[in-house]
Amino acid sequence: MGWFFASGFFTSPPVQVALVIGAVAATVCAVVGVVAMVRGLAFAGHALTDVAATGGSGAVLVGASPLGGFLGGALVGAGAIALAGHGPQQRRDVATGIVLSAATGLSALFLYLDATTNATTGVTQRVLFGSLFGASPSTVPVAIELGAATLLLTAVIARPLVLSSLSRELARARGIPVGVVSGVFLVTLAMAVGLSALTIGSLLSTALVVGPAAAAVRVTTRMSYALVIASGIGIVSTWLGITLAYDSYNWMPHNQSLPVSFFVVVDVAVAYGLCSLVAARRARGHHV
Amino acid sequence: MFSGFMINAWQVGTIVAIVAGVVGFVVVLRGDVFAAHAVPNGAFAGAAGASVVGLSPLLGLGLFALVAALGIGVLRRFGQRDATTALVLVLSLATGSALLSQSTQYASSAYALLFGEILGVSSAHLIPLLTLGAICVGVVALRWRAILLSAVTPDIASARGVPQGRLDTIFLVVVALATAMTVPVVGALLVFSLIVGPPAAARLLVSRPGPAIGLATLLSLVVLWSALVAAYETNWPVGFFVSTGSAIVYLVARGINHSVAP
Numbered sequence: 001m002g003w004f005f006a007s008g009f010f011t012s013p014p015v016q017v018a019l020v021i022g023a024v025a026a027t028v029c030a031v032v033g034v035v036a037m038v039r040g041l042a043f044a045g046h047a048l049t050d051v052a053a054t055g056g057s058g059a060v061l062v063g064a065s066p067l068g069g070f071l072g073g074a075l076v077g078a079g080a081i082a083l084a085g086h087g088p089q090q091r092r093d094v095a096t097g098i099v100l101s102a103a104t105g106l107s108a109l110f111l112y113l114d115a116t117t118n119a120t121t122g123v124t125q126r127v128l129f130g131s132l133f134g135a136s137p138s139t140v141p142v143a144i145e146l147g148a149a150t151l152l153l154t155a156v157i158a159r160p161l162v163l164s165s166l167s168r169e170l171a172r173a174r175g176i177p178v179g180v181v182s183g184v185f186l187v188t189l190a191m192a193v194g195l196s197a198l199t200i201g202s203l204l205s206t207a208l209v210v211g212p213a214a215a216a217v218r219v220t221t222r223m224s225y226a227l228v229i230a231s232g233i234g235i236v237s238t239w240l241g242i243t244l245a246y247d248s249y250n251w252m253p254h255n256q257s258l259p260v261s262f263f264v265v266v267d268v269a270v271a272y273g274l275c276s277l278v279a280a281r282r283a284r285g286h287h288v
Numbered sequence: 289m290f291s292g293f294m295i296n297a298w299q300v301g302t303i304v305a306i307v308a309g310v311v312g313f314v315v316v317l318r319g320d321v322f323a324a325h326a327v328p329n330g331a332f333a334g335a336a337g338a339s340v341v342g343l344s345p346l347l348g349l350g351l352f353a354l355v356a357a358l359g360i361g362v363l364r365r366f367g368q369r370d371a372t373t374a375l376v377l378v379l380s381l382a383t384g385s386a387l388l389s390q391s392t393q394y395a396s397s398a399y400a401l402l403f404g405e406i407l408g409v410s411s412a413h414l415i416p417l418l419t420l421g422a423i424c425v426g427v428v429a430l431r432w433r434a435i436l437l438s439a440v441t442p443d444i445a446s447a448r449g450v451p452q453g454r455l456d457t458i459f460l461v462v463v464a465l466a467t468a469m470t471v472p473v474v475g476a477l478l479v480f481s482l483i484v485g486p487p488a489a490a491r492l493l494v495s496r497p498g499p500a501i502g503l504a505t506l507l508s509l510v511v512l513w514s515a516l517v518a519a520y521e522t523n524w525p526v527g528f529f530v531s532t533g534s535a536i537v538y539l540v541a542r543g544i545n546h547s548v549a550p
Contacts, residue, residue: 093322098534098535108531268375
């Protein structure tokens, strides 16, 4: 296995931290992502990542913790989207888009001020594209706690959430407060996005939220299977991405290694492609 | 404010705003908001690649925006429209960031590509921009009736023989062209503000498509011009003012819409 895991891979502390945080973020995103897919919230899930970036760049500006920034940004964004987005899909998309665009503009300002006032170089890349190898060991317990809290919250609202995702009318008839449930779900989505923004950067955390879940939903219609498959794809993609990024130091000229997030995103996309092929082949089989 | 590099900024900004107003109106009408957000990020990867290998950024922008647009167009026919759009989006961004990581001297160009750099626009860009802009507006004008029909009543459009799939692709290509010319000015992440904000506001205020597209263009011009003035006065990034202006215009329109017809 020496050819695959470059020397020092398992003993390097940054790699160990990256493997743990990556797995936590991938699992949480996969679980929340499956529900987001069923509810048609791919665009909202993506918009939250950009709003998280605003929080992250704001946190750098005032010297607060990045995780707090990402999380705060995502939560505020979730609130704004919940307030603005009522009515049919098209109108909801436009409202989500406006929240997204206003947040991106603020990111532009914060990152500009970060670069000019603090003289911090590379802050744009760090906030937007992540730095998994740069995560400090002290974030591990925080990430695990946040991940556990997100999963717990999702588990608490699981039954009404699934029912109201599949049929709003039926859920309402059963006396489920549909509005409250969808508000709480946006909060869990924001928590997952905040966590993964720290891991692979806010712009790319869409990959962990949407990718594995979309792939899983293609190959199974059962919720429990989808959750397991999505988490599996998420964890494997993240770990493989970390390994490849670590190895890329040896492949590239000038020893300029490629970013972790790049490999994670490519892995997720490949997994989605494979699942789509499986689904297509199965569909053809049924017709014959 | 009206001399030297700012002259270029005014000219280019005006062209960009007009195209964004026209194309953006169709984006909002068709509900293609997410795709319009994803395509510029393909352009980001292209510009990053061009700056690494030393090609013209405009060429890289155009090429990759086209690839992203066609990718979305093809993939979304196989279902899961939003998910495939999101994946094309993150793949483009990831490629862009990987390319930028290979060149240390372009560390600051990531910021310029994502959030825009009005000073980076030279007078040499004027002719290509005018051409691209004319193509975008021309295509929308030529296919105007088909676009309206298929956006409002897709079933009737199909029955009348409007080729929906081809129209979809043509339109995504127009978005790609509009994007390629807008990215250098307001940045890949903020093209979207100009494409969605003013047209969405115009749609709220006027229901007839002709006047609405005119109003969209007008609002987009107002947003971009005031952003230029504000950026010139404060030295803050122009993208910030463009997106804030777009959000304000939309919120005001929503307020008026609400008070007129509650």
